[in-house]
Amino acid sequence: MYNYTFIEKYGRLRQQLVAGGVALAGIVLIGTLWYWLVEKWSFSESAYMTIITLSTVGFSEVRPLGERGRIFTIGLILMGLITIGYIVNRFTEALIQGYFQEGIKLRQEKSVIESLEQHYIVCGFGRTGRYVAREFAAEGIPFVIIDDDLEEVEEIKQLGYTVIFGDATLDETLVRAKIDLAVCVVTALPSDAQNLYTILSAKTLNPRIRAIARASTEEAVQKLQRAGADAVVSPYITGGKRLAAAALRPQVMDFVDGIITGSNRSYYLEEFLIDSEVCPYVGKSLREAKLRSQSGALVLAIRRYDGNLIAGPTGETLILERDALICMGTAEQLRELNQILGPIGSKSLRLPKQK
Numbered sequence: 001m002y003n004y005t006f007i008e009k010y011g012r013l014r015q016q017l018v019a020g021g022v023a024l025a026g027i028v029l030i031g032t033l034w035y036w037l038v039e040k041w042s043f044s045e046s047a048y049m050t051i052i053t054l055s056t057v058g059f060s061e062v063r064p065l066g067e068r069g070r071i072f073t074i075g076l077i078l079m080g081l082i083t084i085g086y087i088v089n090r091f092t093e094a095l096i097q098g099y100f101q102e103g104i105k106l107r108q109e110k111s112v113i114e115s116l117e118q119h120y121i122v123c124g125f126g127r128t129g130r131y132v133a134r135e136f137a138a139e140g141i142p143f144v145i146i147d148d149d150l151e152e153v154e155e156i157k158q159l160g161y162t163v164i165f166g167d168a169t170l171d172e173t174l175v176r177a178k179i180d181l182a183v184c185v186v187t188a189l190p191s192d193a194q195n196l197y198t199i200l201s202a203k204t205l206n207p208r209i210r211a212i213a214r215a216s217t218e219e220a221v222q223k224l225q226r227a228g229a230d231a232v233v234s235p236y237i238t239g240g241k242r243l244a245a246a247a248l249r250p251q252v253m254d255f256v257d258g259i260i261t262g263s264n265r266s267y268y269l270e271e272f273l274i275d276s277e278v279c280p281y282v283g284k285s286l287r288e289a290k291l292r293s294q295s296g297a298l299v300l301a302i303r304r305y306d307g308n309l310i311a312g313p314t315g316e317t318l319i320l321e322r323d324a325l326i327c328m329g330t331a332e333q334l335r336e337l338n339q340i341l342g343p344i345g346s347k348s349l350r351l352p353k354q355k
Contacts (some may be wrong), residue, residue, distance in 0.1 A: 013094055020087040027083060028054065031076045039069055054080035112162055117181040119143055122188065123168035123198050125152045128214055128235060129188035133161055144177050169197040174205055184210040192220035196227055203228040269300075270334050274323040278342030287315035295337040297329030 031050030035041045041049070045062045052059045053076050065073065120143040122132050129145070133156075136143045145156050146168040156163040166173035168189060179185070185202045187195040195213045202211055213229040215221045221232045246253045276282040281289040291299060302310045305322040319325070327337060 013090060016090050017087065017094070020083060020090060024054075024080070024083045024087065027076065027079050034072055034076075035069075038072075039063070039065070050076070053077055054084070056081075113144060113164065113176070113178070116142060116144060116162075116178045119178065119182050121146065121174070121177050121179065121182050121185040121202075123147075123185065123195075124187065124189040125149075125156055125163075126188060126190060129186075132186050132188060133159075137161070146173055146177055169194055169201065171201050171205060174198075174201055179205045179209065182206065182209055184212065186212045186214075188214045192216050192224070196220075196224055199224060199227045199229050267328055267330060268334060269326065269328050272325045272327060272338065272341050274319060274321060274325065275342065276321045279319075280342070281319050282321050283318065285316050285318055286313060289319060291327075291337060291340065294340055295329065296333040297327045297337040299325055299327050301326040 028047075028050055031053065032043070032046045035046035035049050036043050039046070041063060049062045053073055056077065120136055120141060122129055122136070122143055122145045125133065125145055125147045129147075133143065133145055144162045144164060146164050146166060147153055147156065148165065148167050150165070153163055153165050164173065164177050166176065168174065168187070174185075179202060185198070187198045187202075189195050189198060192215055195215065199211050199213050202209055210231075211229045212231045212233065213224045215224055215232050215234045216236065218234070218237070221234055221237075224232045242253065274282060281291075286292075286299060291297065299313060300311070302313050302317060302319075303324040303326065304310070304320065310317060325341075327334065329337065
C-alpha cells in the first residue's frame with residue numbers, strides 16, 4: 001500500500017524520465033542534423049551514424065571524418081553517455097522502489113472512484129467514522145471515505161475501503177468523491193464547524209442528497225439542521241439515552257442492537273420506499289396486500305410522505321404513494337418483500353447479504 005507522499009515522488013520521477021527522454025531525442029536530432037547539413041551526408045546515413053555513435057556498438061564510420069567531425073562525434077558520445085546513464089539510473093530507481101507497480105495501483109483506485117454511483121460518502125475516519133464504515137461494509141453497500149490524515153488513509157486502504165485523500169469541507173474534494181451521483185453523505189469530522197461546512201457544500205453540489213451529520217452539542221444540532229442536514233446525531237446525547245435505556249430496559253436494548261448493527265445478525269430492519277409506478281399495492285390496505293403471508297417480513301411502522309409516523313399499523317392501514325415501510329425480517333424475507341413491492345432504486349442495493 002502506498003502512502004500519499006508517493007504521489008509527489010512518482011510525479012517527480014516521471015518528469016525526470018520524460019526530461020531524459022526529451023534530452024536524448026534532442027541529441028539524436030542534433031547529431032542527425034550535423035552530419036546531414038554540415039558533413040553533407042544523406043539523411044539516412046546521418047541518422048544511422050548518430051544512432052551507432054550513441055549506442056557505442058563499435059561499428060566503423062559511415063564515411064571518413066575530418067578533425068571537426070571527429071571533435072563533434074566525441075562530444076556527441078559524451079552527451080549520449082551522460083543522458084543514457086541518467087535515464088538508466090532513474091529507470092532502475094523506479095523498478096527497485098516499485099514506482100511503476102504503485103502507479104498502476106493508483107490508476108486502478110482512480111478508476112474505482114470514477115465508476116462510483118448510487119454510493120455513500122463518509123467524511124472523516126475517526127472514532128465515529130470507522131464504525132460507520134464498518135456498518136456500511138457489513139451491509140455490502142458501495143461507499144467512499146474522505147480523510148485528510150495520511151496515517152488514517154493508510155489504515156483505510158489496509159482495511160480494503162475506497163478512500164480519497166483530501167479536505168471534505170472543500171467542494172473539489174466532494175466532486176472527486178462523485179457527490180453528484182451519491183445518495184447519502186455522512187459527516188463525522190472532529191469539529192462541528194467542519195461538519196457544518198461539509199453539509200453546506202454537499203447540499204449545494206447535490207440538493208437531493210441525504211445528509212447525516214455528527215454534532216457535539218445541542219446548539220450544533222440546531223445549526224446543522226438549519227444548514228440542511230436531514231438527520232443529526234450527537235454521540236453524547238444519543239449515548240446518554242442508550243445508557244439509560246440499557247439500565248432500565250436491558251432486554252429491549254439487546255433486541256434492538258441485535259437487529260440494527262453487526263454482520264452476524266439473523267434479523268434485519270429495512271425501509272422500503274413506495275413508488276406507484278412499480279408497486280401494485282398503492283391504495284390497498286395491509287390486509288389486502290398480504291405482505292406478511294407472502295414474504296414472512298413484518299411491517300413495524302409506516303412513515304407517510306408528510307412525516308407522520310404510524311407505529312404498529314393494523315390490517316386496515318392503507319399503503320399510499322411515497323410511503324416508507326419500515327420492516328423486520330431475515331435477509332431472505334426482505335429480499336422477497338423487495339420483489340413483491342417492486343424494484344425501488346437504491347434501496348434494493350441496501351438489502352442485507354445472504355449469509
